[in-house]
Amino acid sequence: MKTRLKKIIEPGTHLMMGNEACAFGAILAGCRYFAFYPITPANEIAEQMSTLLPKVGGIYIQMEDEISSIASVIGSSWAGKKAMVATSGPGFTLMQENIGYAVMTETPCVIVDVQRCGPSTGTPPLPMQGDVYQARRGSHGEYEIISLAPSSAQDMFQLTIEAFNLAEAYRTPVVVLSDALVGHTTESVEIPDLGTVDIVERKKPTKPPEETRPFLDEDVAPMPILGSGYSVHVTASTHDETGLRNVESPNSVDNLVRKLCMKIRKHRNEIVKVETRYLDDAEVVLIAYGSVARSALYVVKRAREEGLKVGYVRLIMLWPFPDDQILDVARKVKKIMVLENNMGQIVNEVRRVADGIVEVKFLSPRILGTIHEPSYVMEKLKEFYE
Amino acid sequence: MSAKYQHPLMAYIRRAGLRQPHCAGCGNGIIAQCMLRAIDELGFNIGNMVFVSGIGCSSWIPSPFFNADTLHTTHGRALGFATGVKLSNPELHVVVFTGDGDGAAIGGNHLIHASRRNIEILTILVNNRIYGMTGGQVAPTTPHGMKTITTPYGNIEYPFDLCRLVEASGASYVARSTTFHLKQLVSYMKKGLQKKGFAFIEVVSNCPVQYGRYAGVRDPVESLMRLKDLSIPRSQAKSMSKAQLEGHIVIGEFVDMDVLGLTKAYKELLTEVDA
Secondary structure, eight states, X not given: OHHHHHHHOOSEEEEEEHXXXXXXXXXXXXXXXXXXXXXXXXXXXXXXXXXXXXXXXXXXXXXXXXXXXXXXXXHHHHTTOEEEEEEOHHHHHHHHHHHHHHHHTTOOEEEEEEEOBOSTTOBTTSOOOTTHHHHHHOSSSSOOOEEEOOOSHHHHHHHHHHHHHHHHHHTSEEEEEEEHHHHHOEEEEEEOOGGGSOOOOOOOOOSOGGGOOXXXXXXXXXXXXXXXXXXXXXESSSBOTTSOBXXXXXXXXXXXHHHHHHHHHTTHHHHOOEEEESOTTOSEEEEEOTTHHHHHHHHHHHHHHTTOOEEEEEESEEESOOHHHHHHHXXXXXXXXXXXXXSSSHHHHHHHHHTTTSEEEEEOOSSTTSOOOHHHHXXXXXXXXX | OOXXXXXXXXXXXXXXXXXXXXXXTOTHHHHHHHHHXXXXXXXXXXXXXXXXXXXXXXXXXXXXXXXXXXXXXXXXXXXXXXXXXXXXXXXXXXXXEEEHIIIIIITHHHHHHHHHHTOSEEEEEEEOSSBTTTTSBXXXXXXXXXXXXXXXXXXXXXXXXXXHHHHHHTOSEEEEEESSOHHHHHHHHHXXXXXXXXXXXXXXOOOTTTXXXXXXOOSHHHHHHHHHHHEEEHHHHTTSOHHHHTTOEEEXXXXXOOOOOHHHHHHHHHHHHHO
């Protein structure tokens, strides 16, 4: 398998579109099943996957819609494959019920949402960060999710690998929340030597079936794959640690919801990823993620050249939200400015954490669906900085 | 339970799943037994089988009752899940249990496409002609004119002929039986389990509790006898007019052909790419 991989993934620097980098990252992470339904601006991921997967013995299938795409990915994961699906806003909405199924049944899988302008059909080729809360709470019921936000083609490669590793480690769906700008930008991507990339595999049962409890462990239960002799009972009805349905008592609901949520919450500080720069003496900090973080960093560097004490925080992971890390930042600085390509989503999380500690201002781009122009951000930053 | 009186199919049954959710007189128990008999007669290892079901009464047939890997999924999407399972491990025998609401209404599109792809999955669609679990609402299979809890003035729509739909979509095996015609059902199931393409069996089932209360047949035995009376073998139906067939159930095999199943075709593709 390693030699097959070497045939298609060559270490070194490549010029690559973000969506293509996502496909290479997935293959390197061990993805061997990809289901898709055509949608702009995610199509290049499928174009690459349909070419690459058969070369490594993997499965590519175009399903009849996004609902069956995610369904088949969950089925594939239970059959032992690392599996991924890619889409954009409308397809992501259609997937929500089965994303809840994956959460409920603790099924590792990766969902890439290359966000476009909504609501509804919107403007397909333009980027927006409108799906932040959909990624968090798009499916019904109480649950936790992991979601990463790539800023570059390099991130599309790296964070897709990371997404698979987290999905396998925590037996959970992981959302890669990209956008049209990141997905469609062609830039250089550094592919490391294949042997140097950490790849996580899921925990498999070591005990015989009668002693195995394949569900609901805050430290992640082992996952018996289909056909391995465990007669595993997988259901999205409320169930106990053995997987058997129990819808008769509120206690079983309580047990299930708490354990599913604690599986993520308990490990929050091992999971979260935040990049910080220029924080030591910062008085004002810009917080951003995804494509917007690139404008933010550019502005911070220019502001520093002008002697302004401005810091930079990039949320590499949006969910679980890095409460402790943002609290630390809020305690250090005088003001926070949150930049998003929407009308204000993650800013609400920042305000929740920074409540009563520091002033939080929100800045959307001058024109939604476009980048935050550095001159515009600089102007607003200076007004805020005073 | 003493070994002396153990049910002959007990080896295929999950002890923890013995408590049945079905109403008294439901046809689902009959279908479950027919499936297990088919598996037993073929000598299949149930440990190498995966049963995928959606949401609705029929989806409880294998889950958690069968002592095998069981994937109880979301409403209408069992075939999507099953497609991922089968493609990822073609060695597994994959059987989908679905109902007329699950498989023909909310999941109708997946049924069409699984048939078109001829993926090697056996689908048992239990057609009780009503939404039973939710209280007796009209289904896409409910006879024209029939009153249900949501068609109090009679159903103005017409029911689906699911076998014709699946046949037109390309499935390699299509048959219809009822919960009265057990021998035929077991033999169709055995054929379906061995098919190298998509196999579809519609089982018209008796539902004395929900369908029965509107059809005026609330006695389980009577409801089975009604299925017997309404059924017409395909050979006989050929010479009957549409008007003569109105309200009847045509039973038998509609399609039985050899095809290159999807996982085999994919395997060939992989060999070509590798070469």
